[in-house]
Amino acid sequence: MADETPKPEELIQIDHRPPKTDWMEVPVNIRKGMYCYASNPKSVEYLGLPHAREWNPLDEDWKLPENWQEIIHEGFKERLEKFRSFKVFMDICVRCGACADKCHYFIGTGDPKNMPVLRAELLRSVYRNDFTRMGKILGKVNGARPMTVDVLKEWWYYLFQCSECRRCSVFCPYGIDTAEITIMGRELLNLLGLNIDWIATPVANCYRTGNHLGIQPHAFKDMLDFFVEDIEEVTSVQVDYSINKKGADILFITPSGDVFADPGTYTAMGYLMLFHYLKEKYGLDVTWSTYGSEGGNFGFFTSHETMKRLNSKMYAEAKRLGVKWILGGECGHMWRVINQYMDTMNGPADFLEEPVSPITGTKFENAKSNKMVHIAEFTSDLIMHGKLELDLSRNDHLKVTFHDSCNPARGMGIFEEPRYVINNVCNNFYEMPANTIRENTFCCGSGAGLNAGEDMELRMAGGLPRANAVKYVHEKYGVNMLACICAIDRAALPPLMEYWVPEVDVTGLHELVANALIMPGENERATDLRGEDIPGREVEKVQEGESEGESEEQADE
């Protein structure tokens, strides 16, 4: 955590009183700790985006192209014509304020421009000025204002402070989706080369090597081999896995974060163990891929075009390998893209089969068109049909709560499946308060959805509502583990917990599954996947030690 990040007792001093000055009169104040670095021009060039250059958000001069206002106006016009939803969202807000206090960034910062209604007004004010008769005639009285450099800077600062989580849209009586407005605003900023590096570079890496981290295929495989060794240490079973295997039954794609960063790595070990178990018991052949090595779609944070391109890579790989359908790992925004955009962007994926579990015969109806099944659905179906042998007591050292990751929850309605799985692999599960879970879930606050390091103050402030709910169940029930089904969550929540509720750790769902899964041929396990003692076993060890000691003493006598 950056040294200059305020301490929790400082950050909690939030002023939610409305400002006396009209919002349009308050100039933007771009502060360190609250924004992500500007994009590296090499990555912008790699993506084929215009106006790649070095620039610094703290500089007065952002080195804009001369005709930048015209570029924004034309880009705005094009998107209003192309996306009917955008035009509707620009027109229908009645400024009722129902969404105003629903954004975690507003709750955590008190900055009125983080109210969803005001975030959208940043664009709407220019829309009124440029595209509506009343705005042109009445100007500010009608909430209109011309595009200026200051307005542009305000757009950049606040549109990249939105994590596109869509909590606000749940409360809007008109269903206005502020995340969609954010996406449009970012597309317009792209036209001027105003991106952030935590988007541009991962997407460029994805174009080049297939994953956000830019990991080469052999390094991806090396990591899986390391996991195999680690699993063997814990279970005594050497798991077997398929990679880039043509003709496998199913292609498995998960975020690269699970393969390369703790605690996601334990989730990846969980997947390996589950697939090994299914192969041994039921002959199911699931393959990983070094080409489809990224489930996450940072294109979602960039533009519709990049989102579409990254999504298509997964389907191209499924076609190349000739699998029946795709199984998707514990990822966040991948699922929003799959569930809400895939069909119109790249679908329908008719070259794949409608997904049916070869083990239980269950038809995954909701994946009928996109042919991609969420692993929480897949595993809960296996458990429901009694296909997994499980020892829940191996997770007895954990008191677990569940964070609904925004995109699988609000983007596709995955509420019950992860809870069903947790309840069948753990004995101690506690829900956070109802207004902070399921469709009301609070975002992890990972700073524009990207988990950068330079905007820690924003992340800690934005994550406060989620952390506060975790603190509640920690204090009430002794919860010490926060489970989630998103790789960004698994990366973003540990520092958030360390900052606000340091007694609570973070896990993926399939780490818990793997702890409980009784593998064919395994020895009695002494530890979980993290090397923590399994409750009861350490007592046995002490007793063994004591009795050994006692008998030695007796022998001496």
Ligand code: SF4
């Ligand atoms: S961060 Fe979420 S709640 Fe806040 S404005 Fe964006 S989509 Fe709405």
Ligand code: SF4
């Ligand atoms: S709830 Fe909907 S209509 Fe009301 S202010 Fe927010 S976006 Fe506008």
